Amino acid sequence: MSVLVGAHTRLLIQGLGREGAFHTARMIEYGTTVVGAAKPGKGGTVQDGLPLFNTVAQAVAATGANTSIIFVPAAGAADAILEALDAKIAVVVAITEGIAVHEMLTVTSMLERSASVLIGPNCPGLISPGTAKIGIMPAENFSKGPVGFVSRSGTLTYEIADLLTKAGLGQTTCIGIGGDPIIGLPTPDAVRYLNEDPETEVIVIVGEIGGSAEERAAEYMREFGKKPAVAFIAGRSAPAGKRMGHAGAIVSGNSGTAASKVAAFEAAGIPVATAPSEIPGLVKKALAGR
Amino acid sequence: MSVLVGAHTRLLIQGLGREGAFHTARMIEYGTTVVGAAKPGKGGTVQDGLPLFNTVAQAVAATGANTSIIFVPAAGAADAILEALDAKIAVVVAITEGIAVHEMLTVTSMLERSASVLIGPNCPGLISPGTAKIGIMPAENFSKGPVGFVSRSGTLTYEIADLLTKAGLGQTTCIGIGGDPIIGLPTPDAVRYLNEDPETEVIVIVGEIGGSAEERAAEYMREFGKKPAVAFIAGRSAPAGKRMGHAGAIVSGNSGTAASKVAAFEAAGIPVATAPSEIPGLVKKALAGR
């Protein structure tokens, strides 16, 4: 079984512009069931073989969509998420980068009142290798197998998936949760899904500086962990007070340091790689040591 | 068992002014467990033998209060309700009249996200005769027995309770839900509590013109009713467009008429009294006919 994404996924596209259309084609190619797109004003027409709808609610009613992916530009993206929540889309994946923080505060408040799961924003999406992908990741780096993988970074996810794949370590689900300070599915929640997934045998947790989601994930695994985990933290050498590309990747005062995260994982008995290249070895060791 | 109020009630007073103090004394007299009062700025002191607290949260922490009654004036009453919800008070009873409608919209939105029950505002409260009362009703008109009683009106509740009592028909719980257009526990929800209460053998539903809560209650009973019910609607002779004392008692256009409510009850097989004096007879008949 894969987590959050799989053969059951019926995907709706929110924002079928140039970028959205490009990635939609890749997702369909990969085998994802894409049922349509919401494009206000174009309802009733067809684009790239997909039926278009004026509203998400209409699209859900007509197609039974249970998942959506959002490519809407930043100024309208929070609204697109809220529309998806309102239409009771079960899994909402927001690719968009640059959503205002206060918009996201409103979104997460509504999210907490809903039964939906939000992945992102500012994320590459998620993939169940061999089955379906909801995102923009280059699929060729991923392969099917026992590793559950959660990451705050995009390209780093591809790099590590590639390393794992080349080492013969396929993945159940890879969840790119996004690099923003306020996201729908923070590390501990994503880890919980993988921990509860019977097919996942080992969890790889890729964090980065900023916030304390990794510390909370470590704490969760220390208490409830059913399987081994391996961690990696990007930004160990980053100075305090500087935002490292991601809006969320910043050490503020004493908070959000790599040292604190590494210490938390180690306290939970989770080995921490010092470079991505070490991850496959640690994963193999973890699988062997079960 | 009584509904929402009983021996388990640990009551906190919000707004221990002149009116609040008067009714608090009556409630204690009746046997209600009153554990303290929230009175900002007076925390740590004692009034009328009750410990005072600056905030509801502090009061809950110190006393284990699970219920509160609000006598705070209208301008601050919605805030007092929100404070009680925030402090996870299980049953909040708002006596205050004249709360702005938009404040109540905000309150009910928060209420729907909480596990709490709100009775009122603009209500006399509720009483479990012989056990406890949370409200301002004159207790001598009530007596213990098998009748569950819900009403939008205050004085009319006392009148009908008196009629029931004099006819030897005691009550499990009497819930005065309040006469405002936006209230915490509308008629159908109050009826549901009584319908689910094993000690209640018959339900008396006292409605009035305005809104369609009675229609929804009738619909609920038609579908889920486990016991007989008797109804009464005040305001049959009121003209359309005139607000009859209660903010919620108004026929707007074709909506909220007594005729519609009476028809709904009759369609659900619930006899409707044309005067309060008929209620005891109908209740006896209902009890006999079970």
Added chain:
Amino acid sequence: MKLHEFQAKQVLARAGVAIPEGRTATTPEEVEAAAIALGLPVVVKAQVHVGGRGKAGGVKLAKTAAEAKAHAMAILGMDIKGLTVRTIYVERAAKIAKELYLGITIDRDRRRAVVMLSTVGGMDIEEVAATQPGKIARSWPDPTLGLRAYAARALCFEAGVPEAQRDAVAGIARQLYDVFRATDAMTIEINPLFIQEDGTVVAGDAKLEVDDNAMYRQPELATYKEIAPDEEQEERAKALGFSYVQLDGTVGIIGNGAGLVMSTLDAVKNAGGSAANFLDVGGGAKESVVKAALEIVLANPRVKAIFINIFGGITRGDEVAKGILAVLRDTKPKVPLVIRLSGTEAEAGRALLEGAPLVSRTTMDEAAAEAVRLAT
């Protein structure tokens, strides 16, 4: 509390809603001058707190300034459903291509505001709801979230707003919702909302009714308060702390508690009579309040008998009796009084009334029957 069209439009304009240029006037000369200043044609509109002014002749199109003045002479002083027109709003006439309806009110059942949009504009919305229910699109925004762009857009799609005006109408819906919240409105309406020939969207009319319970936090709107002649007695009663509604019958009613008073009205009707008023003295009424209440009821020339129905709770029977005795002593009413006292201190009250010129009954039904008999 109701606002006039021109007041509501000012509030809307401040929130960014486009309105036609307009001016208020109180004389035909001012109307003429306004028509010239605004540019013709203009619409001359009576400002009264009542619907249906158009049908009553209170809204007229003028192609010339002289015509505007003539309309003003006809409209000023006009009686519309009992209200005298004292103010006129002169507005540059819109070039109407289409009329929409946009309004927000409180949905009691859902405990939400409901935003309604229809391409059937210019009609009474209740009529549209009754005859063409499918023509009204509705949205119920969560008050803690507001009317988001997607929801306003969905309304436009559902109502069938033309594509060229969709963004404008959705924007106005959001502005209207913000005004609705900010003004503690019970109802706000733009009906009709004009789509003009040039494609722009402007508010043709505006209706705004504010929650009386929120006036304490609407100090600016509170200054717009006007009491119509037929509301004066109700306002006076409110100031004295009780609620009063004038009705058409002959039996004056006084009681405590809205539900009990409504039931009292019903009891009078059951007995074959009709109530002259609704009067709830409220909880814990003292002698002075009862006295004032009785005086208001007595001032109604239609009243042929009075039924005082008190079920004592917080209200004490003896206080009620004292108030009645004070009136009997001071004003010697010419109509008969029927009283039914029950509950707290009822016996003490009845003892006080012993020998007074009034009829006492034990139950509501008996007392109602007696009052109806005396009024006939």
Added chain:
Amino acid sequence: MKLHEFQAKQVLARAGVAIPEGRTATTPEEVEAAAIALGLPVVVKAQVHVGGRGKAGGVKLAKTAAEAKAHAMAILGMDIKGLTVRTIYVERAAKIAKELYLGITIDRDRRRAVVMLSTVGGMDIEEVAATQPGKIARSWPDPTLGLRAYAARALCFEAGVPEAQRDAVAGIARQLYDVFRATDAMTIEINPLFIQEDGTVVAGDAKLEVDDNAMYRQPELATYKEIAPDEEQEERAKALGFSYVQLDGTVGIIGNGAGLVMSTLDAVKNAGGSAANFLDVGGGAKESVVKAALEIVLANPRVKAIFINIFGGITRGDEVAKGILAVLRDTKPKVPLVIRLSGTEAEAGRALLEGAPLVSRTTMDEAAAEAVRLAT
């Protein structure tokens, strides 16, 4: 984006927060005139986008106008942490009885704003948090509800605000929260919040930092944008579509994806070197972007070697190679380049780079080691 104290105070004053009367000035003469106009004593304050200006001598009390002028002469042109003071804010001195701290920021873990109030005012709040954590009261309002009166009151009780100022401080907390939401603030602070000798409460200082991602809907605040000299390169990079942070080391870094670039910095450090910058070309960078990125890194005189680390996904290896070749052709860099190309079109890219004056490595670790070796 940071606002100056005087700008933040204007925003606060408009929301109803009391502030001392003040004026901006850019010359000693203007400061002198402002001091006289405001009434003495005054505080003369450097307006720079950096903390710690007090300790740096940028804030001075003046008892006379001449003293104010003298302070202005000392402060104008002063260098505070690399920033030159060009504007002074002259403010009538408050009569301070007590100093509080009031601030709001984003709590990432709770995904809420956190309102903080402390009676330990005038100090850096992180220092208070570290040394006297019990002295900070916190509240996390639901963004869809706001900071209600009860919550603001509870904050005051918890912080131990004197009873006489409780309502005022609670009111300011609510106003501050509204400003926080309305301005899309990341952080807003009044530190110190003065309780004056007469019992009134005024904002002693004000700090407001706005979310860069929200500038599109903050047009007024956007006009306050100033770019400090040390931010110029980062701003230029942003305009070109990539993100750049200047660091202290000698190995210039270019990569795609923030996480990968951070890891590249770490790899350089693991290999014993240090990064000269963080540079993420973003997703799908074209030749021109890669070229511009390389030029920015080359412009840093500290750079002794450059490590280009690309894992192709949306970004294509051949586009990256073309950008590099363009720079090699046009500017002939004097420092060595190490490249590691992987993922989409990596082979095509490597083929294009065949024969070019640069070092190619297969893994991130190897490439990092080589770059560090070359930079040493």
